[in-house]
Amino acid sequence: MSRALGLALGYLLDQTFGDPRRWHPVAGFGSAAMALERRTYAARRGPGVTHVAVLVGSTVALGVVAERTARRSVTAHTLLTAAATWAVLGGRSLTREAETIDGQLRRQDLAAARTQVRNLVGRETTGLDADGVARACIESLAENTSDAVVAPLLWGGLLGLPGLLGYRAVNTLDAMVGHRNERYSEFGWAAARLDDVANWGPARVAGALTLAAAASRPRARAGWAAIRRDAPAHPSPNGGVVEAAFAGVLGVRLGGSNTYDGRVEDRGTLGTGPAAGRADIAPATRLARRVAAGSLLAALATARAMSRTPSRKSTP
Template sequence: MRASSDTARGLLLGVALDAVLGDPRRGHPVAAFGRVASALEKVLYADSRSRGVLYAGVLVGGAAGAGAVVERLTRGRPAWRTGATAVATWAVLGGTSLGREGRVMARLLEEGDLEGARGRLSHLCARDPAGLDAAALARATVESVAENTSDAAVAPLLWGLVGGVPGLLAYRAANTLDAMVGYRSPRYERFGWAAARLDDVLNWVPSRVTGLLVVVCSGRSEAWRVLMRDGGNHPSPNAGRCEAAFAGALGVRLGGANAYGGRVERRPEMGDGRAPEVRDIRRAVRLSAMVTWAAGALCAR
């Protein structure tokens, strides 16, 4: 599928803006959306799937509608369309922030600051950091960088390719809602069901494209072999594709026991290499950045 030249230029420019500027410290549009979502949750919440469908539909539909207004206002104005797409792309991408958090974790672990690293892990994932040693924190970081390369970069770019500004905004809205209410807990098991399933659907193709881009960018046949063998073993229909490809590309073994709020999940191992080490975090961050740029170039071809 080819985007219009205006949209394609905007997507690539947005990748460049994210690389240069990263996320703003204050006033991020996604944070503003999160506040709206939290306020609406107070109004609509019930232990009900139907309420969750309404909640997700209003917010994701509203984001797509806002994007449609932008596209209508910029119709017939190529420079404005390119600029609007670039700003929207910058707003929804998180690749630079993902890399920054990965490097922070690497620095803390390199300095032997385990408590600092445990406190910082929540910026990357919901895993319980209590009692994790340097090796476990390194594995958690590498796995999070791998999975979020799709969520933070490849998926929004692909949805921007398919749907322009509405696609960009709708994807980020759905992914944000999944992070807010999509996990299994007594409160959100029913109410968050729609958000979680919608996020799964929207990430099905991007996660697999991410796996393929990891293979191409790493240039390692092992990445392809592990992706094909282990990518479907993960409980998530999407995360395993990214993690397996990264495992093969980095020559490490991912997976194992993870604790989430007192609940332990044991996940199949992916890859045949050694356990991840602290030095592998920076390698994962570099690979993630390469994949992000490759996705941008693919969408802007």
């Protein structure tokens, strides 16, 4: 019960306050990862595997120790789980960025919107028009709702503190080194692949929740059709599922070509509606909130089921 209460309280803290503005634990983890990279980096997969193993392994171990220690007190376990959940979630900050971009585009301040959307995407944004900024924003809303809300909550419901902290370590390392560029194509291979594995299940849950949150059955069917038809063409085995679901449910077309560090990448076409534009950011933000709320319910159900799992060995 304390795990579920902690997850719910942490979710409410994130939705109310967003990311902690100072002394963010994820930022501290990132600093430690950069310091370790100076010692482990080499343009080969082996050192990258070591880098990931050390950082993720130590983070999970910390979570295991914290879980065992805090379980001696229901109050302590609830509060520690809430604090960890708040630290690893990014739902409110994500929707806040989308709302800011929406306002900038409404005011026709394209330069500001191009700069703001860099907080959400890794693609080059200087040449984007208003619809290009809107598409980038909506695609990030979809993928990051899965990565920053659905996945950590589900891992937290399943494994508690080790799941929360371990997942965020994996996802943060992927954001730091899991890139297809000259420096990280080999060293970041392990981080990228582990992130794919960690998000495989949550991304499909996020896709299902997106369909469940659709305003009508035809929109839900359109989302399912987009997942089946369009997601396989996306370069991400997980991002494509959620982005396709959002495209179908919103009745818009996402995907296309993006530029990363001077390299053009075809992300496929997701959905069959008109190209996404500024007017679609607000509906996408509302959809992201509904998916996030649904993921909390799924996580609470998972935590409740895990609390009923017998911990002692059965007698012969």
